[in-house]
Amino acid sequence: MNETNTSPWAAQTGGRRPRVAVVGGGFAGINAAMELGKLAVDVTLIDRRNHHTFQPLLYQVALAVLSPAQIAQPIRGILKNFNNTQVLMDEVTGIDSSEHELQLASGTTIQYDYLILATGATHSYFGHEEWAKSAPGLKSIEDALEIRRRVLLAFELAERHMLEHGWHPPLNFVVIGGGPTGVELAGAISDIARLYLRHDFRKIQPSEARVLLVEGSPRVLATFPEDLSEKALKQLKDIGVEVWNNKQVTEVGPGYVKVGDERVEAAVILWAAGVAASPLGRMLGAPVSKRGTVIVDRFLNPTDMPEVFVCGDLAYFEQDGHPVPGVAQPAMQMGRHAARMIAADLAGKPRTGFRYFDKGDMATIGRLAAVAKIEWPFKAHWGGFMAWITWSVIHIYFLIGFRNRLQLFWSWTWTFFTFTDSARLITGDQRLPGWEDATHGSAHDPENPVPGQIPGVEPVGMAAAEARQRR
Ligand SMILES: Cc1cc2nc3c(=O)[nH]c(=O)nc-3n(C[C@H](O)[C@H](O)[C@H](O)COP(=O)(O)OP(=O)(O)OC[C@H]3O[C@@H](n4cnc5c(N)ncnc54)[C@H](O)[C@@H]3O)c2cc1C
Incomplete structure (x- = not known):
């Protein structure tokens, strides 16, 4: 592998192998890391979880069709064959982009020559x-x-x-x-x-x-x-x-x-x-969109930060006048592109612009x-x-x-x-928000029916005795 940094954007490493920090082990981060695994660089992938989640099938875990392990894989396992890659389970809490340094929740700091930021998005309740x-x-x-x-x-x-x-x-x-x-x-x-x-x-x-x-x-x-x-x-x-x-x-x-x-x-x-971008986008100190996504140029770099690539749901990237959607394919393609641009730097070749190759979109509506x-x-x-x-x-x-x-x-x-789902398990708390309030009605008062009461069904158990007494 040619390690000379003749590209105008190449990180200055003083002759040692460039250190690449990848934050996020989602679609973008994992794809970037798998591509970086083939290069003469030292990679640290940081994710606050130990697993990569295949989010498109999360709803099937939520509705008991699948078990969690069927749609999630340990990140360490996915990247185990890449000897240049260190996986860290930790949360990035701060970015000092002038010092090229990440602060982690554990107190550790990580220095980087290149940063691939791919921490995705989170829920937005529109201020509520x-x-x-x-x-x-x-x-x-x-x-x-x-x-x-x-x-x-x-x-x-x-x-x-x-x-x-x-x-x-x-x-x-x-x-x-x-x-x-x-x-x-x-x-x-x-x-x-x-x-x-x-x-x-x-x-x-x-x-x-x-x-x-x-x-x-x-x-x-x-x-x-x-x-x-x-x-x-x-x-x-x-x-x-x-x-x-x-x-x-x-x-x-x-x-x-x-x-x-x-x-x-x-x-x-x-x-x-609603979704909002991961808060790390704002910590970078680069211009962001209203939703907090980092505005990137055609190389996926934020303004004036050629050593930083922002990928996936955290990136705001326009193509042909439209923002590229926050779905899995662009995230995967961006992750791979960022790694390839680092490879181009190492080879002294010019960077090329990212172009999203849209293969289509799908949604399922039940069985x-x-x-x-x-x-x-x-x-x-x-x-x-x-x-x-x-x-x-x-x-x-x-x-x-x-x-x-x-x-x-x-x-x-x-x-x-x-017609059976395989993961129908209830674990944890056995209460539902609002259930107690909903059950405080008098089911057996015909003058005051309770919503949800099933007509013609006689009360049974304690309630039946109570109802008989009241009659
Ligand atoms: C329920 C659901 C269904 C979806 N269905 C589809 C679908 O059918 N088709 C489709 O194309 N797309 C779908 N998407 C969208 C798709 O999953 C996302 O576009 C894609 O996951 C974005 O990839 P990413 O790598 O940018 O972020 P993510 O995959 O979200 O990964 C971000 C990673 O960053 C980590 N992270 C976040 N903050 C920190 C931090 N501070 N420190 C360390 N680690 C951090 C997270 O733990 C996570 O592993 C769905 C999304 C959801 C939520």
């Missing part, structure tokens, strides 16, 4: 961070497990309450945000309620659960072509999801959502409405339904079963690790034919 407690978002394995806990617990608590009191609060599931994640979550909850749980309860009817998807803009999947939004809407309706378009959520609290002025009681509320906008190798818009097959094959292909691919294929085949 207090809503997060009542309406968790989906970004990490921890989030997925919390959502799984809440969704499954809602059915369990309803069964228990039905047994004891003869009624249960409404099994309403409200998903806020009609982008791909919201659509996938709503579709998957509907699948659970209608298909996977239908024979498992004795007192409640899971299929009577109401799944509501609230979207502020006129259509779901607003970043997809209009015909695919319409197909998605139809497919959602076919599986019983109620879609409220053009509706703004004005308040979220324990067990309820206010949509405009209307209050909707909810056993579970999920947030899929057997999806929409797909194919851009390569041919252009097409698909909806329904064909789109779902395409989605499934592509997700198996892009998952890291042969074992995971095999397990994913097996889990989906099993779920497909048996």
Whole structure:
């Protein structure tokens, strides 16, 4: 490998091997590190988690179809064959870009000649961070497990309450945000309620659960072509999801959502409405967009920082007058491009501009339904079963690790034919926000019916005795 730094941007290393710090082991960071592993550089990859998460399948962990280990891989394991790469599990808390230094939560500092910053995005509650407690978002394995806990617990608590009191609060599931994640979550909850749980309860009817998807803009999947939004809407309706378009959520609290002025009681509320860039973007000291993404030039460098590359969801990169979307493909391509530009520096070659190669976009809508906008190798818009097959094959292909691919294929085949999900476990707290308030009604007062009371069902247990006394 030629180590002479004749490129005008090459980091000044005084003859030693350049030190490259990669922050973030997501799609961008892992792809950068795998490319850097082939170069004569010393790489340190820092991530606050020990694993890389395949976020497009997180909703399947949240809805009990898959287990966490099926969609996550230890970063150390992924990079174990690259001897020039050190993996550190730590959180970057500060960046001194003039000193080329990273501060880590553990107190350690890391010096770099090149920095690849790829810390992605986080949830945004549009200034209402207090809503997060009542309406968790989906970004990490921890989030997925919390959502799984809440969704499954809602059915369990309803069964228990039905047994004891003869009624249960409404099994309403409200998903806020009609982008791909919201659509996938709503579709998957509907699948659970209608298909996977239908024979498992004795007192409640899971299929009577109401799944509501609230979207502020006129259509779901607003970043997809209009015909695919319409197909998605139809497919959602076919599986019983109620879609409220053009509706703004004005308040979220324990067990309820206010949509405009209307209050909707909810056993579970999920947030899929907004993302904000990782706070590290602002720490760099370079110009950022309104959302906090770092504005990068055609080489993926922030202004006046040729030794820094910002990639993936954290980067604001415009191509043909439009920002490149915050999805997995651009993140992977940016990560690889940044590493290749470092290779170009080492070889004394000029850097080349990044160009996003768009192969298309997809979203699934429950079992057997999806929409797909194919851009390569041919252009097409698909909806329904064909789109779902395409989605499934592509997700198996892009998952890291042969074992995971095999397990994913097996889990989906099993779920497909048996109508059972394999990871239906509730762990942790056995309470739901707002559930206690929702159950403080008098189910047995015919003058004052409780929402969610199932007509014709007599109270049983303690409540029945109480009801008889009151009569
Ligand atoms: C639920 C969900 C579903 C999605 N579905 C799709 C889909 O179907 N198709 C698609 O193309 N895209 C999808 N996306 C988007 C896609 O996952 C992202 O665009 C992609 O993950 C961005 O990659 P990234 O490397 O920029 O960031 P990420 O993959 O988010 O990785 C960022 C990494 O940085 C680490 N990190 C963050 N802050 C720090 C810190 N301070 N110190 C150390 N480490 C840190 C994190 O732990 C993480 O590992 C989905 C996203 C979500 C959340």
